[in-house]
Amino acid sequence: MSADATPAPAVARTAGHIRLTSHTGGLDAPPIVWGAATAAERGPVIGTTTTRAHRNVIGTHSGSYGVYRALAVAAGALSRQHRADLTNTSPTDLIGPHPQWADPDAIVSIDPWGATVADAFGDQIAAGYDIRPTIAVTKAHVILPEIADAIARGRLRPDGRFLLDGGAALVTKAAIEPVWYLPGVARRFGCTETDLRRALFEETGGMYPELVTRSDLEVFLPPIGGQTLYVFGSPADLSNPDVELTARVHDECNGSDVFGSDICTCRPYLTHAIEECILGAQRGGVGLVAYSRKEGRALGEVTKFLVYNARKRQLGGDTADQYFARTECVAGVQDMRFQELMPDVLHWLGIRTIHRLVSMSNMKYDAIVGSGIDVGVRVNIPDDLIPADARVEIDAKTAAGYFTPGPVPDADELKKAKGRGLDA
Numbered sequence: 001m002s003a004d005a006t007p008a009p010a011v012a013r014t015a016g017h018i019r020l021t022s023h024t025g026g027l028d029a030p031p032i033v034w035g036a037a038t039a040a041e042r043g044p045v046i047g048t049t050t051t052r053a054h055r056n057v058i059g060t061h062s063g064s065y066g067v068y069r070a071l072a073v074a075a076g077a078l079s080r081q082h083r084a085d086l087t088n089t090s091p092t093d094l095i096g097p098h099p100q101w102a103d104p105d106a107i108v109s110i111d112p113w114g115a116t117v118a119d120a121f122g123d124q125i126a127a128g129y130d131i132r133p134t135i136a137v138t139k140a141h142v143i144l145p146e147i148a149d150a151i152a153r154g155r156l157r158p159d160g161r162f163l164l165d166g167g168a169a170l171v172t173k174a175a176i177e178p179v180w181y182l183p184g185v186a187r188r189f190g191c192t193e194t195d196l197r198r199a200l201f202e203e204t205g206g207m208y209p210e211l212v213t214r215s216d217l218e219v220f221l222p223p224i225g226g227q228t229l230y231v232f233g234s235p236a237d238l239s240n241p242d243v244e245l246t247a248r249v250h251d252e253c254n255g256s257d258v259f260g261s262d263i264c265t266c267r268p269y270l271t272h273a274i275e276e277c278i279l280g281a282q283r284g285g286v287g288l289v290a291y292s293r294k295e296g297r298a299l300g301e302v303t304k305f306l307v308y309n310a311r312k313r314q315l316g317g318d319t320a321d322q323y324f325a326r327t328e329c330v331a332g333v334q335d336m337r338f339q340e341l342m343p344d345v346l347h348w349l350g351i352r353t354i355h356r357l358v359s360m361s362n363m364k365y366d367a368i369v370g371s372g373i374d375v376g377v378r379v380n381i382p383d384d385l386i387p388a389d390a391r392v393e394i395d396a397k398t399a400a401g402y403f404t405p406g407p408v409p410d411a412d413e414l415k416k417a418k419g420r421g422l423d424a
């Protein structure tokens with residue numbers, strides 16, 4: 001290839017001086033007063049990468065997808081100056097404001113005003129500030145084979161309102177990106193803000209120097225996955241404690257949720273919860289599934305698959321008594337999900353009572369109740385929905401304190417190899 005045919009290096013398109021964010025860019029950034037009662041007093045969250053003087057947060061928008069945006073800029077496919085045209089993008093359903101929004105400690109990992117920035121901060125957007133939504137709310141039909149099966153077996157009945165004849169359930173859904181108020185996050189985890197900032201800086205390989213150089217910036221847009229809400233029935237009913245609320249807080253498990261792996265109960269639990277949510281809506285209540293991107297107990301799939309191999313190759317086979325130990329050997333902890341931030345989304349929705357919580361996790365239950373939300377009945381997965389290979393997981397969890405209305409397996413039971421081998 002001749003020198004003439006060589007494309008210009010992609011970096012040339014963004015050449016010029018490097019825009020450091022580690023020192024204040026000026027005095028044009030509106031202040032953020034976390035937990036203020038109105039959007040105007042709270043102020044907009046501005047993570048723009050183009051006008052440094054406007055930035056009032058650490059990090060940038062879109063969670064982990066911010067890295068793909070950087071690739072698009074590097075490849076010359078995206079203009080750094082692009083501004084979102086928010087015409088017709090406003091939420092299909094208005095959420096809040098709820099009293100919890102005005103409590104700086106009730107919500108520390110979501111921007112409660114994130115869905116309505118185009119309205120709440122219209123003047124600043126018109127004045128040239130790049131203010132982006134961190135929440136989007138829309139409508140959808142969700143169609144799952146398990147729901148069609150429940151209809152065929154007579155457990156669910158289409159009503160033309162919440163569930164259509166073809167098996168589609170009607171939902172309102174919301175996508176939420178993380179927005180962390182660092183002082184509040186530190187309080188949740190019982191550490192100092194300084195220690196939190198330092199760990200975030202060092203454990204990401206120094207990705208965000210402002211964590212340690214800009215103590216004046218208290219809000220961080222972390223490069224992690226967010227969450228998605230699915231509401232069955234009217235979202236306005238979620239904050240009314242007199243309307244029966246059926247809810248599941250589900251942590252992502254791509255292997256089961258999407259690809260149907262039978263080593264765990266994630267998808268059966270999720271579809272069971274959706275069935276319960278539809279039934280609840282048909283009873284005059286409302287249903288909620290809050291889905292968090294915390295793959296493999298927030299350890300990620302590589303760690304998860306390493307653990308599967310370690311479980312199935314260990315002496316004596318895959319047993320419940322070694323279930324948590326095998327994870328800890330590989331990952332250093334049994335679980336990295338830390339449910340401390342999870343209730344934020346429930347408070348964003350104004351929830352005060354969950355009448356039926358579809359979950360066996362004691363960690364989720366403790367976090368929800370500890371945050372001041374009442375929980376009525378705990379609904380566990382029916383035994384006939386548990387795949388045979390997932391018996392190891394269920395036995396280990398119930399023995400460790402997860403909720404079960406049935407017997408808790410004893411030490412002898414936990415030693416029995418119940419999981420399939422790798423070659424089976």
Ligand SMILES: [Zn+2]
Nearest residue numbers: 253256264266
């Ligand atoms: Zn799973």
